[in-house]
Amino acid sequence: MSNTAIYASAGALAGALVALVLYHLAVVRPALSSLQRLVGTHDELIAGGDGSAADRLAELAAGRDEDRAAIGRLESRLSELEALAAGDVSQIGFVRYNALDDTGSDLSYALALLNRRGDGVVLSSIYSRTDTRTFGKAVAGYKPAANASEEEMHAIERARASTDS
Secondary structure (H helix, E strand, O other): OOHHHHHHHHHHHHHHHHHHHHHHHHHHHHHHHHHHHHHHHHHHHHHOOOOOHHHHHHHHHHHHHHHHHHHHHHHHHHHHHHHHHHOOOOEEEEEEEOOOOOOOOOOEEEEEEEOOOOOEEEEEEEEOOOOEEEEEEEEEOOEEOOOOOHHHHHHHHHHHHOOOO
């Protein structure tokens, strides 16, 4: 190979390098600078001004884990409270009636006190001019354990219907 060819090759290489440097300065460097500013703005927005986006995302993940644990505790407590509430008296039925012909007003009554499963008690008080008698009967599943009067059954049905409203 001759010297001219070597010089021509070296010149072409130098020209290509100059073109590459100019391209880098004119196109690549401004694009990288713009991208760097964009990443900085992104990190500022995500991190709230301090730190990096990665730090903020890690902080959010830790907060999510804490929230999940708190939700688990709340679900557990809710289950406990629902089990407790199932046994509480939440259904009440009350019926007043005139038990005896010789009394003038509805002073006798039947009162049903039941939980959500229909378990509890029905209390009856029969009023007469000379005395008052009170009776109590256990109730399981909305059914009295002993024979019940029409008024007691009506009180139980009213208690059952009290949760529907």
